Amino acid sequence: xxxxxxxxxxxxxxxxxxxxxxxxxxxxxxxxxxxxxxxxxxxxxxxxxxxxxxxxxxxxxxxxxxxxxxxxxxxxxxxxxxxxxxxxxxxxxxxxxxxxxxxxxxxxxxxxxxxxxxxxxxxxxxxxxxxxxxxxxxxxxxxxxxxxxxxxxxxxxxxxxxxxxxxxxxxxxxxxxxxxxxxxxxxxxxxxxxxxxxxxxxxxxxxxxxxxxxxxxxxxxxxxxxxxxxxxxxxxxxxxxxxxxxxxxxxxxxxxxxxxxxxxxxxxxxxxxxxxxxxxxxxxxxxxxxxxxxxxxxxxxxxxxxxxxxxxxxxxxxxxxxxxxxxxx
Amino acid sequence: xxxxxxxxxxxxxxxxxxxxxxxxxxxxxxxxxxxxxxxxxxxxxxxxxxxxxxxxxxxxxxxxxxxxxxxxxxxxxxxxxxxxxxxxxxxxxxxxxxxxxxxxxxxxxxxxxxxxxxxxxxxxxxxxxxxxxxxxxxxxxxxxxxxxxxxxxxxxxxxxxxxxxxxxxxxxxxxxxxxxxxxxxxxxxxxxxxxxxxxxxxxxxxxxxxxxxxxxxxxxxxxxxxxxxxxxxxxxxxxxxxxxxxxxxxxxxxxxxxxxxxxxxxxxxxxxxxxxxxxxxxxxxxxxxxxxxxxxxxxxxxxxxxxxxxxxxxxxxxxxxxxxxxxxxxxxxx
Numbered sequence: 319x320x321x322x323x324x325x326x327x328x329x330x331x332x333x334x335x336x337x338x339x340x341x342x343x344x345x346x347x348x349x350x351x352x353x354x355x356x357x358x359x360x361x362x363x364x365x366x367x368x369x370x371x372x373x374x375x376x377x378x379x380x381x382x383x384x385x386x387x388x389x390x391x392x393x394x395x396x397x398x399x400x401x402x403x404x405x406x407x408x409x410x411x412x413x414x415x416x417x418x419x420x421x422x423x424x425x426x427x428x429x430x431x432x433x434x435x436x437x438x439x440x441x442x443x444x445x446x447x448x449x450x451x452x453x454x455x456x457x458x459x460x461x462x463x464x465x466x467x468x469x470x471x472x473x474x475x476x477x478x479x480x481x482x483x484x485x486x487x488x489x490x491x492x493x494x495x496x497x498x499x500x501x502x503x504x505x506x507x508x509x510x511x512x513x514x515x516x517x518x519x520x521x522x523x524x525x526x527x528x529x530x531x532x533x534x535x536x537x538x539x540x541x542x543x544x545x546x547x548x549x550x551x552x553x554x555x556x557x558x559x560x561x562x563x564x565x566x567x568x569x570x571x572x573x574x575x576x577x578x579x580x581x582x583x584x585x586x587x588x589x590x591x592x593x594x595x596x597x598x599x600x601x602x603x604x605x606x607x608x609x610x611x612x613x614x615x616x617x618x619x620x621x622x623x624x625x626x627x628x629x630x631x632x633x634x635x636x637x638x639x640x641x642x643x644x645x646x647x
Numbered sequence: 648x649x650x651x652x653x654x655x656x657x658x659x660x661x662x663x664x665x666x667x668x669x670x671x672x673x674x675x676x677x678x679x680x681x682x683x684x685x686x687x688x689x690x691x692x693x694x695x696x697x698x699x700x701x702x703x704x705x706x707x708x709x710x711x712x713x714x715x716x717x718x719x720x721x722x723x724x725x726x727x728x729x730x731x732x733x734x735x736x737x738x739x740x741x742x743x744x745x746x747x748x749x750x751x752x753x754x755x756x757x758x759x760x761x762x763x764x765x766x767x768x769x770x771x772x773x774x775x776x777x778x779x780x781x782x783x784x785x786x787x788x789x790x791x792x793x794x795x796x797x798x799x800x801x802x803x804x805x806x807x808x809x810x811x812x813x814x815x816x817x818x819x820x821x822x823x824x825x826x827x828x829x830x831x832x833x834x835x836x837x838x839x840x841x842x843x844x845x846x847x848x849x850x851x852x853x854x855x856x857x858x859x860x861x862x863x864x865x866x867x868x869x870x871x872x873x874x875x876x877x878x879x880x881x882x883x884x885x886x887x888x889x890x891x892x893x894x895x896x897x898x899x900x901x902x903x904x905x906x907x908x909x910x911x912x913x914x915x916x917x918x919x920x921x922x923x924x925x926x927x928x929x930x931x932x933x934x935x936x937x938x939x940x941x942x943x944x945x946x947x948x949x950x951x952x953x954x955x956x957x958x959x960x961x962x963x964x965x966x967x968x969x970x971x972x973x974x975x976x977x978x979x980x981x
Contacts, residue, residue: 359835360806503864504696504921507906511918528657529835532865532908536916575869576910583844584869587837590805619860 321390322347323523324491329370329384331363334567336382339596341547344384345621348423348491351521355538355555357570358527361591363547364527368495371525372411373401389490401529406436408577410484413494416476420468425451426479427464433486451482456512474505478512493525512535531574535559541626546591546602549621553628563630566603601632609634651689652722653824653856654743659683659709659719661702665929677928679705681880682719684955687824692850692857694888696864696903699861700925702880703860707826710858711743712736723824741771744817748829752808754801760787760812761797767819785814789852790845807838811845818849818911826858831866843870864907868892876900878938880928882955886962896964899937901977919977935967943968943975 329344341363348354358364369375373384373393386393389406393401413419421429427448434444445464452460455478460495468476477497498506514537517524526537529554534541534555541558543551543566551564562568572585591605592598598605604614613633621631662676662685680702687693687710697703708714710721712728713779721728723739731739747753754763764783768774774782784794790811801809810830817825827846831839847870849855861867867874868888875885876897884897895901898919905919921940924930932939938948946969968974 359837500936502862504698504902504906506908507918508920510908511920530908531836532910535909535914536911538912559911570837573837574910575840575843575865583847584840586840588841590807590838591835593805 320349322387323350323389324348324371324525325385325387326367326371327385327387329367329386330382331366331370331375331379332382333379336380339372339547339597340379340594342543344547344549346549346552348523348525350523351517353517353524353526353537353539355526355528355534355541357531357534357541358544359529359570359591361546361594362544364529364544366496366547367544368411368493368525368527370494372405372409373398373521374411375406375583379498406433407487407625408490409493410487410489410491411493411495412477412480412497414499416473416480417468419480420476422468424467424475425465426468426471427466430464430479430482430486435482437487442491448482448486451486452478452487454516455482456508457482472505473501474508477501477509481509481512481516485520489522491523491525493527495527496529497526497531499528506533513537531571543570546597547594548602548618548633549629550603551628551630552621553624553630557625558629561628561636563624563628563635564603564632565607565609565636567630568636569606650686650691652686653689653724654710654858655722655978656683656685656688656706656710657720657722659685659716659721661705661709661714662717663843675929678880678931679928680709680716681931682883683709683880685710685875685882685885687856687858688873689856690850690854691872692859692870692907694867694874695858695877696862696867697877698862698903698925700928701877702715702928703877704828706877707745707828707858707860711740711745711826713745737771741820742822743826744822745826745828746759746810746817746822746830748832751801751806753813754809755979756801759800760792760804763801763812764815764819766835767816769825771820773820774963782819789818790815805838807841810834810838810842814842814845814849818853818855820854824856824858826860830860832861832863832874839866840961841942842853846870864904876903879925879931881936881965882963883937883965885955885961886960886964890960892964894960896958896962896969896974896977897937897966898941898943898968898974902940902942935965 325347327345329341331341332339356364366520370381375518388404393404430448430451431444434447448464449460452463457463457475457478498509516522528534538555538556543550545566551567558567569587573587575584592602600615600617601619604610619631619633621629623629626636659680661680662678664674664676667673667675683706695703709716719862761783764786765779768779783797787794787796792811831842834842859870871883871888874888874891875882878899884900895904902919902921905917926939934949934951935953938944953967955963956970958964
């Protein structure tokens with residue numbers, strides 16, 4: 319494998335002066351031109367992961383350990399100013415709700431041009447380039463739309479503007495945090511098609527965060543499954559769907575109602591994600607796991623390789639001993 | 648086959664007026680629901696799908712007369728709700744309830760779970776203190792919450808548990824018709840599955856009829872017997888769930904289904920892409936309201952509004968070309 323463009327190693331973040339751990343020992347690599355899907359339920363820490371990489375953590379949250387290496391340089395070791403520079407040029411992020419991420423009193427074209435101007439591009443050329451970018455993200459009649467304000471655009475069009483802003487910096491890594499969650503399914507399909515096209519054309523390296531495994535199936539090359547702030551499993555997308563190794567991944571897949579599956583009772587995961595600040599000592603999934611053993615409540619399992627490209631944090635991942643299917647059904 | 652009808656909407660229209668223009672002198676009407684005809688059969692789950700702004704939540708509220716229709720009538724067990732007196736309406740309301748999307752927003756944070764459920768009995772003046780207490784515990788059992796919840800507050804519960812409280816409140820008065828308005832949409836998938844199973848169990852135990860409003864097509868497919876597809880204030884197609892998902896007849900239904908994310912990375916992707924956005928409800932086009940985005944549009948579609956007509960396989964479709972069989976065959980796997 320080539321050297322990863324982005325590498326996160328042992329990332330740990332805490333809240334309230336270190337007493338509450340949000341993310342714990344999160345590690346992954348992102349290859350150039352790869353789409354890494356990050357999937358997790360609410361409270362899994364997936365947005366916190368995005369903000370950590372961007373260096374945009376809220377004040378109350380601190381990174382207490384870990385390295386964030388972008389193209390060979392440890393961002394976490396940089397001064398905040400230097401990190402901000404990298405964020406402006408090599409790292410970009412798009413958010414779930416474009417309306418709150420866009421400036422409501424500024425023409426959308428100017429918000430794109432602003433990014434270009436900061437790279438030293440003269441105003442006139444920036445205007446032209448903005449129109450080109452709008453065309454790239456398939457905004458119809460871009461010459462007129464650049465003059466519009468965010469409230470004049472639909473949700474899908476706003477998200478296209480956000481993507482144009484992100485692309486304007488020509489980033490090495492794009493982080494997309496639930497970019498289609500607030501959109502209708504037909505618009506979501508359009509935005510996913512667009513992101514996939516841009517990713518191929520530009521060889522973008524993309525971290526795509528979502529709670530929706532269907533969206534993961536649409537866009538990801540590899541998948542990182544987060545549970546309660548820890549990595550449960552990481553593997554190529556087909557292995558996640560066909561041969562998940564962590565009991566949580568498996569239960570998650572089974573609990574989605576599917577269009578083409580017989581409609582019986584849904585598989586459920588009993589209980590709920592442990593609340594932040596009340597994390598158990600051992601495996602964080604133990605209280606809900608049908609395969610739980612005594613050891614699971616004692617110590618937190620390390621992320622271990624199951625095969626060359628699949629790792630799971632479970633004392634007894636499915637690859638080693640086949641579970642009884644009934645236990646999950 | 649004959650079906651017993653629980654609730655029927657006849658030509659129901661809701662216009663929300665807003666003031667526009669200089670000094671807001673011009674009144675503009677948004678036709679959120681426009682001449683809607685819909686029948687919900689006893690004991691069934693009717694799914695109602697459509698994109699944001701199509702009027703599906705407004706439809707749910709109109710059926711319960713939580714908002715007043717601008718025109719048309721709603722018949723509940725054969726009686727016109729719009730003609731009932733306040734007192735009669737109140738007693739009808741006991742038989743119809745709604746479960747909301749956000750169980751936190753719909754629960755008073757200062758009220759214990761027990762009081763929140765008991766409120767339903769108090770408002771309708773049913774039972775004395777002791778019997779209300781007993782019923783509340785029975786409701787907690789019904790939705791599989793611990794009885795100890797009675798003295799606790801909403802913030803002490805997870806999203807899934809709060810939705811159970813919302814369900815207990817809705818079912819407290821033993822209704823027979825329940826509108827579930829995006830009832831599982833705010834929940835994580837693992838919890839969503841618990842609530843879907845619970846709703847299905849309760850339907851069997853209590854012989855409930857559901858109108859299940861959701862934007863999540865996979866969930867609707869799972870839970871519904873029939874599905875109605877809404878577009879810009881109108882029903883464009885109603886069919887049995889399997890027919891709708893395997894042989895969608897309306898071009899909008901086809902586009903909607905093809906946009907559902909795949910359930911496996913190796914599944915082929917066949918989009919029937921929609922261009923453009925939903926027209927504004929302030930300016931509904933004449934003719935078929937889907938014409939501006941329809942890949943199969945013809946001239947007549949821009950002039951004549953297609954009626955919701957029966958098809959050979961017992962569904963209803965509002966499309967000129969579906970009606971005369973000139974739509975290209977639909978397949979997700981071609």
